[in-house]
Amino acid sequence: MDASELQPIVQFLQQSVPFESLDEATLATCCRSLTVGYYSKASSFVPLDPSHPQLYIVRSGAFEVRDISGELLDRLGEGDYFGFPSLLSGEEASNRVAILEDGLVYHLPPDIFNLLRTKSRQFDRFFNKAFAKRLRHQGRFKARELTTTSRITTLMSHSPLMIDMKSSVADAAKLMRKSRVSSLLVIDNKKLVGILTDKDLRNRVLAENLDGKLPVHQAMTTTPITIESNSLVFEAMLLMSEHNIHHLPVVDNGQTQGVITSTDILRGQSSQPLLLIGEIERQKDLPSLILVSKQIPLLLQNLISADARAEEIGRVLTSVTDALTRRLIVLNQQMLGEAPMAFCWLAFGSQGRQDQAACSDQDNGLLLAHEPDEAAQGYFEALSKAVCAGLNECGYVYCPGDIMAQNPKWRMSLNRWCAVFDKWVNTPDPKALMHCSIFFDMRSVFGPQSLFDGLQDEVLKNTKGNDIFLAGLTGNSLTSTPPLGFFRQFVLERDGTEVKGIDLKHKGNALINDIARVYALSAGIKEVNTAKRIRALMEQNIINRKDALNLADAHEFIAHMRLSNQGYQYTHAKPVTNYLMPKDLSSLVRHQLRDAFKVVHDGQVGLKLKMMRSY
Amino acid sequence: MKSIYLKSKLRWRTLKTSNRTIKHYYRSVLGNLSKPLLQIPLMAIDLEMTGLDPKFDQILSIGLVPIHNGMLQLGKAQHKLVSIDGSVGDSAVIHGIVDRQLATAISAKEAMVWFLSQTQGHVLVAHHAPLDMCFLKAEILRSLGEKMSFVAIDTMSLERSRLLRQHEVLKEGSLRLDACRRRYGLPVYAAHNATVDALACGELLLAQMVAIAGKDDLNLFDLLR
Amino acid sequence: MDVQTLTYLIVGVTFALYIGIAIYSRAGSTKEFYIAGGGVHPVMNGMATAADWMSAASFISLAGIVSFTGYDGSVYLMGWTGGYVLLALCMAPYLRKFGKFTVPDFIGDRYYSQAARTVAVVCAIFICFTYIAGQMRGVGVVFSRFLEVEVETGVYIGMAVVFFYAVLGGMKGITYTQVAQYCVLIFAFMVPAIFISVMMTGHIFPQIGFGAELIDAAGNGTGVYLLDKLDGLSAELGFSQYTEGSKSMIDVFFITGALMFGTAGLPHVIVRFFTVPRVKDARISAGWALVFIAIMYTTIPALAAFSRVNMIETINGPESTGVAYETAPEWIKNWEKTGLIQWDDKNQDGKIYYAKGAESEMKIDRDIMVLATPEIANLPAWVIALVAAGGLAAALSTSAGLLLVISTSVSHDLLKKNLMPDISDKKELLYARIAAALGIVMAGYFGINPPGFVAAVVAIAFGLAASSLFPAIIMGIFSKTVNKEGAISGMVLGLLFTASYIVYFKFVNPSANTSENWFLGISPEGIGMLGMMVNFAVAFGVSKVTSAVPQDVVDMVESIRFPKGSGEAQDH
Structure with a gap:
């Protein structure tokens, strides 16, 4: 029988994007492969069988896609789809589909779904796009606790100490003392057979008055509870507390990968941002601050593995930098004494925008309430030199362009700062425009807000509606374009013969930062964080809502790619760069x-059209 | 009670019949009856006939759509045209089958053998099942010489009792398949043939099952009346 | 190689050059270049400005007008050059200080009114549009001659080329493309002029040859000066003397004024002053632009005179009785194909003859003069091809700039700011392109059915600009009392007055277009200046009786004229 007997279904599919792109024969095959189910709100959720992923096509009724925490991701009605993320990613569905209104749903099996993707590029694109959109939505609303989402791989030790089961407990104890560990994995013929801990030695050997020659396998805990390496930290914590144990061997498919201990988890907890910031604020001198700052890379790794939003990661890391800067200022002021006048410690560039990542250098300056006399100059020179040096030692290397408070050029009174900004705005030569991308993203990290506001208000008053300056700024930002060629292929950067990949920072995020900056300056918006700028621009209807959301999503996506790429580079001991190989x-x-x-x-084209009246 | 009656009736039929195909058919259905409802294979069916009187009118086509695990299986949907004596006549207006199409049809006897083999082990589902059953029984008697008995869920009587329970006044036509489907927000299918109607009936049953059961478990005999 | 092949080749090569530069400057590391070189050199920027400035009207038509009308044609030379100076000195620095990129933006902010801005936008679009229509005609003439088609077909081809160049391509507005265009067009203009000058007077510089004595084939002086010869020829054929004008003093004065003040209101040239970071550099490049413009503008009268003499002599023959059509020079037959030269053998003697009035058997379109000059003078084929490329370069650079102004004004100022504030970037871009395409189509229509010659059409655009935008800008900068009511009514009335005067004499009642019927003896070409005066008068009058200008705007005007910031801020 052919599918013509099922005409109503064929017709329905023909009217649904992207099925309409399929030819008749394919559509018939597809139609023949469907099963039809009816879901009632009595059962609240559509039962998604993880072993049986399929594409769900809503024929009638209304549904809602929510993530684990219950956040709404999407609302679906006739002609909408769900279930495609797990089909595309191969991962188990983590979202749930709530039934709002009883409805009929067609199910398309995975093999046919994949067949259709190969047959129609449009079909494939449609679901890829839908998936991307879903991911972004998921990100937009996601605010997860780190412990619940970070994975144990970042915390566990990857090269655990092992001992053969026939060795003596005395040897085991020596090995443990030598390596300062509290547990050993016991193996037999390369297979994990048990775990030997301090507690075992105490309870099963010493307390029983047994000899040190006792073979390990008689003292060990046999068939220990294990965990898989892709488990969440929080699952490990659950297992430990459930069984009252402190060591979990990490085993994948019978292969021992490592071991995770309660100490590891505790250590992971302490690199949580709030704890870290609290830690920073408790330190009394530079050496201890340096020690604490050693945890920052770990914090970044944790955040990346927790799949946190790139924007959040930037904000968290920046707040740590801010805390460190403030603490350094306070500590140094304790030595130098009260400041002779009010001042603000200004953060520029990525710290200003709150999107710091790994390997950030410092960009800062000092804003003084009024013109300093000799003594005041001496004071601020000493202060800024000490703080910049401290930051350098904490891992924030000196700015290669010397944009730092310790450079007297960037340590000025309010009036002089205003004059400098004035000059940049009125004479937008290339060097001034280069400075703009750093200095116009400024934020006060320390000092009275009113002083900083005085500067910012003056600057924005000058930039707002200054079309000539904005055109210059736009022209400058357009000298760099995204790495797409004429046929939308990726354009890779090369260094001589070596292919470096796509520069996600300079050809991606920096460009979006530029776009947001030009618009924000044109409208006199005070925000400096790119996401916040875009939101403000959207609210004031300076950028069309759709364009703004696209831009924000692209910013997040590219930043996320960059971070996860850097996370990969870091864990694989490769040099951390902004380059990605497609x-x-x-x-x-x-x-x-x-x-x-x-x-x-598109954002660049729009900016050029608006600011330079050109296209 | 109903279950015992039905099962013993089928057992009796199994005993009585000498036709091995039919004996086998009964056994396979019996074997499934005690399973939980979701696991019982169901078969939504629809017949197109030349008229409404089983004595004179004949089956024109049969559409089948199986329901396994509460899902209609479109891949296993089937359709057969049945050849008839004489002309389709006026009824073509309703079912749209004209004589010319019947050229590809199989004989009534072949159709019945095919039907029994396809629905083996299945509980049938039809809208206004008694009528369809009458035609099937009559045809099987005619061509195979056997008095047949089926287990069939009637979506129309399910609907009637549901409506009566809600003290709704039954209006003219309110029990028609499309009218019933509309009540459950199911899409209206423009085209009509045996397969589409079988599918429509199957979908209606799924919706009715949910409506009757709510959060409770349901068994087959709640649906047979 | 024949002329046509050479034309294809040279036009092709110049286009490849523009595209190549566009691609190179896009892909190349412009940023590094900027930082290393500290921006575009003022000389380069001067050339780019000159390319923007010199349109097809300057290149193709101006010499034709001067050639045919003699002294009268010089008003265009004076008006445009004067306008440039006015723009560079009196307006650009102030507008720059004000921080506004476009004239409507300035007017909208200065007169604190969206309505004033919208009126200015409409004026600007209208002016640009008329200006492009002139360019289209010029491009059409070029194509028609060198592809040997009717001038209408030439315009269609030109429309397509301009569309691809300005709407789809991304090569406009790139300084180095403009520089290349300037080089091509000035080279194309100078080569034939120098050739002819050497041939006729023995002087390399056409400017000197213009006032020198003619030489014979052997290179000896004939004792007859070029202009004397031309005056003699003109008188002989019934034209007014070449060096004497036919226009009244007041008309010449008004036309020059309209052109001058109109120039200052032209939107696409002002932008060039803003793309240079330092005001000092902007001034220097304006000076260079003036030099580069002058190279061409001083050559125009010479070229006009040379070609006039050549043309009359080749048509009428040595005895001034005409030559037989069969033996007529090749160029006449070539141009006949375009319909721009027509021969009507009135006395049936089989000879072509050119003179003033009814006696003349030749109808010659003035716009062909520059293009035909190398042919008339029997210059090598590559020179002829080069002139074609130059004409295209002139038309393209100007139309691209103007189309940008039109399309972004429509999409941004009219749609985004007035009608559809919620429009997405993509839509805005789309509407911009549609507006550009519409602009080209309508300009093409006027290019095919011109209300006058290229330069005259363009002159109308200037007249409109002079009567609407120029006063609003000047009052915006130099007056603290003119308010929005005054500015709007001034612009509207000035534009209406000028437009209706022009429309009446050029379209409604063209037969009445003689000096007796003109108001105060002012021709439609010059009425823009009177419109400007109307504008000033209305604006001041209305401002007197309506509410005063808000204090913040007064402060703003004061700060514009305050010198700080128009230069550099102090270095720290």
């Missing part, structure tokens, strides 16, 4: 990255 990506992510860069390109 061939390392799945085709799905490549699509999404391309779309994100297209958004950047």
Whole structure:
């Protein structure tokens, strides 16, 4: 029988994007492969069988996609789809589909879904896009606790100490003392057979008055409770408290990967931002601050593995930098005494924008309430030199362009700062415009807000509606374009013959920062964080809502790619760079990255049209 | 009570019949009856006939859509045209089958053998099942010489009792398949043939099952009346 | 190689050059270049400005007008050059200080009124549009001659080329493309002029040859000066003397004024002053632009005179009785194909003859003069091809700039700021492109059915600009009392007055277009200046009787004229 007997279903599919792109024969095959189910709100959720992923096509009724925490991601009605994320990613569905209104749903099995994707590029693109959108939504609303989402791989020790089961407990104890560990994995013929801990030695050997020659396997805990390496930290914590144990061997498919201890988890907890900031504020001298700052890379790793939003990561890392800066100022003021006048410690560039990442250098300056006399100059020179040096030792290297408070050029009174900004705005030569991308993203980290407001208000008053300056700024920002070629292929950067990949920072996020900055300055918006700028611009209807959301999503997506790439580089002991090789990506992510860069390109075109009256 | 009656009736039929196909058919259905409802294979069916009187009118086509695990299986949907004596006549207006199409049809006897083999082990589902059953029984008697008995869920009587329970006044036509479906927000299918109607009936049953059961478990005999 | 092949080749090569530069400057590391070189050199910027400035009207038509009308044509030379100076000295620095990129933006802010801005936008669009129509005609003439088609077809081809260049391509507005265009067009203009000058007078510089004595084929002086010869020829054929004008003093004065003040209101040139970071550099490049413009403008009268003499002599023959059509020079037959030269053998003697009035058997379109000059003078084929490329360069650079102004004014000022504030970037871009395409189509229509010659059409655009935008800008900068009511009514009345005067004499009642019927003897080309006076008078009058200018705007006007910031801020 052919599918013509099922005409109503064929017709329905023909009217649904993207099925309409399929030819008749394919559509018939597809139609023949469907099963039909009816879901009632009596059962609240659509039962998604993880072993049986399929595409759900809503024929009638109303549904809602919510993530684990119950956040709404999408609302679906006739002709909408769900279930495609797990089909595309191969991962188990984590979202839930609530039933709002009873409805009929068609199910398309995965093999046919994949067949259709190969047959129609449009079909494939549609679901990839929908998936990307879903991911972004998921990100937009996501605010998870770190412990619940970070994975144990970042905390566990990857090269655990092992001992053969026939060795003596005395040897085991010596090994443990030598390596200062509290547990050993016991193996037999490369297979994990048990775990030997301090507690075992105490309870089963010493307390029983047994000899040190006792073979390990008689003292160990046999068939220990294990955990898989992709488990969440919080699952490990659950297991430990459930069984009252402190060591969990990490085993994947019978292969021992490592061990995670309660100490590891505790250590992981302390690199949580709030704890870290609290820690910073408790330190009394530079050496201890340096020690604490050693945890910052770990914090970044944790945040990345927790799949936190890139924007959040930037904000968290920056707040740590801010705290460190403030603490350094306070500590130094304790030595130097009260400041002779009010001042603000200004943060520029990425710290100003609150999107710091790994390997940030410092960009800062000092804003003084009025013109300093000799003594005041001496005071501020000493203060800024000490703080900049402290930051340098804490891992925030000196700015190669010397944009730092310790440079007397960037240590000025309010009036002089205003004059400098005035000059940049009125004479936008290339050097001034270069400075703009750093200095116009400024934030006060320390000092009275009113002083800082005085500067910012003056600056924004000058930039707002100053079309000539804005055109210059736009022209400058357009000298760099997203790495897409004429046929939307990726353009890789090269260094001689070596292919470096796509520069996600300078060809991606920096461009969006530029776009947001120009618009924000044109409208006199005070925000400096790119996401906040875009939101403010959207609210004031300076950027169209759709354009703004696209831009914000692209910013988040590219930043996320950059961070996860850096996380990968870090864990694989490769040099941490901004370069990404597109061939390392799945085709799905490549699509999404391309779309994100297209958004950047469109944003640049729009900016050029508005600010330079050109296209 | 109903279950015991039904089962013993089928057992009796199994005993009585000498036709091995039919004996086998009964056994397979019996074997499934005690399973939980979701696991019982159901078969939504629809017949197109030349008229409404089983004595004179004949079956024109049969559409089948199986329901497994509460899901209609479109891949296993089937459709057969049945050849008839004489012309389709006026009824073509309703079912749209004209004589010319019947050229590809199979004989009534072949159709019944095919039907029994396809629905083996299945509980049938039809809208206004008694009528369809009458036609099937009559045809099987005619072509196979056997008095047949089926287990069939009637979505129309389910609907009637549901409406009566809600003290609704039954209006003319309110029990028609499309009218019933509309009550559950199911889409209206423009085209009509045996398969589409079988599908429509199957979907209606799924919706009715949910409506009758709510959060409770349901068994087959709640649906047979 | 014949002229046509050479034309294809040279036009192709110059286009490849523009595209190549566009691609190179896009892909190349412009940023590094900027930082290393500290921006575009003022000389380069001067050339780019000159390319923007010199349109197809300057290149193709101006010499034609001067050639045909002699002294009268010089009003265009004076008006445009004067306008440039006015723009560079009196307006650009102040507008720059004000921080506004476009004239409507300035007017909107200065007169604190969206309505004033919208009126200014409409004026600007109208002016640009008329200006492009002139360019289209010029491009059409070029294509028609060198592809040997009717001038209408030439305009269609030109429309397509301009559309691809200005709407779809991304090569406009790039300084180095403009520089290349300037080089091509000035080279194309100078080569034939120098050739002819050497041939006729023995002087390399056409400017000197203009006032020198003619030489014979052997290179000996004939004792006859070029202008004397031309005056003699003109008188002989019934034209007024070449060096004497036919226009009244007041008309010449008004036309010059309209052109001058209109120039200052032209939106696409002002932008060039803003793309240079330092005001000092802007001034220097304006000076260079003036030099580069002068190279061409001082050559125009010479070229006009040379070609006039050549043309009359080749048509009428040595005895001034005409030559037989069969033996007529090649160029006449070539141009006949375009319909821009027509021969009507009135006395049936089989000879072509050119003179003033009814006696003349030749109808010659003035716009062909520059393009035909190399042919008339029997210059090598590559020179002819080069002139074609130059004409295109002139038309493209100007139309691209103007189309940008039109399309972004429509999409941004009219749609985004007035009608559809919620429009997305993509839509805005789309509407901009549609507006540009519409602009080209309508300009093409006027290019095919011109209300006058290229330069005259353009002159109308200037007249409109002079009567509407120029007073609003000047009052905006130099007066603290003119308010929005005054400015709006001034612009509207000035524009209406000028437009209706022009429309009446050019379209409604063209037969009455003689000096006796003109108001105060002012021709439609010059009425813009009177419109400007109307504008000033209305604006001051209305401002007197309506509410005063708000204090913050008064402060703003004061700060514009305060010198600080128009230069550099103090270095620290």
